[in-house]
Amino acid sequence: MTDFTTLGLAPALTAAVTRAGFSQPTPIQTQAIPLALAGHDILGLAQTGTGKTLAFGLPLIDHLLAKAGKPTPRIARSLILAPTRELVNQISDSLRALAEGTRLRVATVVGGQSINRQIATLERGTDILVATPGRLIDLMDRRAVDLGQVRHLVLDEADQMLDLGFIHALRRIAPNLGKPRQTMLFSATMPKQMEELSRAYLTDPRRVQVAPPGKAADKVTQSVHFLDKAHKPARLREILSRDLDALTLVFARTKHGAEKLMKGLVADGHNAASIHGNKSQGQRDRAIKAFREGKVTTLVATDVAARGIDIPGVAYVVNYDLPEVPDNYVHRIGRTARAGREGEAIALCAPEETDLLHQIEKLMKIEIPVGSGSRPAAAGKPAGGVGQQRRRGGNPGQQPRGETTSPQKGRRPRRRRAA
Template sequence: MFDFDMLGLAPALNDALKRAGFTEPTPIQNQAIPLAMAGHDVMGLAQTGTGKTLAFGLPLIDHLMAQPGKPAPKTAKALILAPTRELTNQIAESLRALTEGTRIRVATVVGGQSINRQITTLGRGTDILVATPGRLIDLMDRGAVDLGAVRHLVLDEADQMLDLGFIHALRKIAPRLGTPRQTMLFSATMSKQMEELSRAYLTDPRKVQVSPPGKAADKISQSVHFVDKPQKPARLREILSRDLDALTLVFARTKHGAEKLMKGLVADGHNAASIHGNKSQGQRDRAIKAFRDGTVTTLVATDVAARGIDIPGVAYVVNYDLPEVPDNYVHRIGRTARAGREGEAIALCTPEEADLLHQIEKLMKVEIPVASGTKPALTGAPGRGAGQPRRRGAKPGAQSRGEKPAGPKRRRPRRRRAA
């Protein structure tokens, strides 16, 4: 199949796709949409930036358009769960563009926004509810939403939901959903936990995988600069100065580090903003909007934004700090080269981060080209290979200091009381 017209979607959806400039489905869309249209549960594995939102969104909207009647107050017909506020808003925005002019309503509930306003919205009922698990449970506990009418469940970026501990929230939400239902699970990576999740919530799923886990988009040009830690700020400014008008996303490891870096860039005359966990939802939304509009050209972010920014114009992704989880590197650089465009991913690596880089290259099965500097030797802790997981119960850094890993505390024997 080479165009959306051949997928059997409703004419109104095909018209919406043409208005939005979509003419040819991506590989994940080409494979997943027919299966979902046929009513199968779907497990989709694809790298970030490959069009997963339309892969589940189009068949979902098509099914809902074929169903008569409006949603009852406080109910939803379909539920999409996503791990972050940014991703939730991004999904809803994409779906609203496709449902414009139809009777299908899309609502969002996320933390950091007025819960009373969300209660009012849910009171009218909605066809598609896009939510973060935590806020949804808050609304369930208040009796503001009844999920018994949900017949379609989508778990987007399910691997990140597991990483963030949302499995406990999912266990509370799932029993409240209607049955029978269609469930679609989409993820960038596959782990043993993901297999267990699919067995628990999907029925005879059809598996679709369009690229190996850990593989970056083909149109991303990658490079790494080896620098000492004090050299990082100057090297970043050098990179930014090459193309001051280009949209550049810079990733820092911590909230404090991201804010400090952003303020330093602004002081040097760069048009920069930041988003991280210490920012309110309003501040984060305004920063992303300014970045999307081009009024801000450098956005400094923590991993809270790694899967929640879908801005086709991002030309560069700079890993100022390498992530401690190798998968996150793939998600970060996937913010560029979106929608068929080309992009560049640049990493700054200190000797202390050599092990992190090794794990990233091992995951991706590639050696990232060196742009400058000399690749340092690995600094794996004694007693285990570089980058290997710590023994259970060990304190971070304990092995490298020659300390014994923390083990279970011994209980002192109780003294017997005299009779």
């Protein structure tokens, strides 16, 4: 059986992995780490929740530990770019845990926080700089950071960076990086633009793929419920009320919609919070911390959170609004069934969202089982109902959490609150 000691990592690093609670590498880690240690550029494709952070973080730390000396003022030795503040913070926390007790410094720069404090941090120099592209450019313009010695570049969730328009920022950043360098690009989906990005920034990359692009994690049970938009609030409350202790992540399409939905849930007695672009970084961090600790059991979010929440205890993801970008559905439901656990993804589809559902199913190459209502003929598929078999091949008579039955019949066992 493969374990971290067989991947070629430095003994001190394998010991750090053990202390962090990791015993067996995931498939993406098993394939990517030896190639990255050998210095190859990496194009990694895997759905969310499969351990991509360690797949690039461990070989990066290994390379840096092998280099003598400390970074000089304003120098960054390696750079990790990620599209959201939450994901940057998640990556930084993971790498700091692995680098604990070593001489390596990990610095984080994101928007929404004091740029003067970040300038002071960078003045000392850093081994690993984890950043959102926009704030990094602000710091470059102020000459607060020198990227000329960067020999390792990681683009995490690169497809979302493309979605958010960060390709222009990347074009500004890349010419300032050192050469030669190793570049690792990781993503859960592979749109056409991603191929172009890999050709532009990677040299003879090794492609590592553990699941087809657009495929959800194997342990996610999916269902879609067809109903009028006006009936969505009542259905959501019904879903939440059946397992009050479960951590449930609810996705809304807009910032205003997320906030309004959260306030309505709180008014009805649900323990809810929200994160979206109108929230300060401090508010978002506090909401995620409360959700992680189980003090908040329902978190309403826009897609800003789809890539930045790594909480193994999330039992359910509810797509209250279907996303306009099909790839985002994959990332949303990837917030559950993490770290080998099972999870359930429930989509609420109004008539005007039928085309969005069809695009999602086309991307994933599946037909999401119907939990309630009838599949509209406009979707180009035959009408269906509750009796369809669920995606993981479960018993067709077994009720998913969002089913319209009495609370006693088909009630799911309570899930334990996340620690």
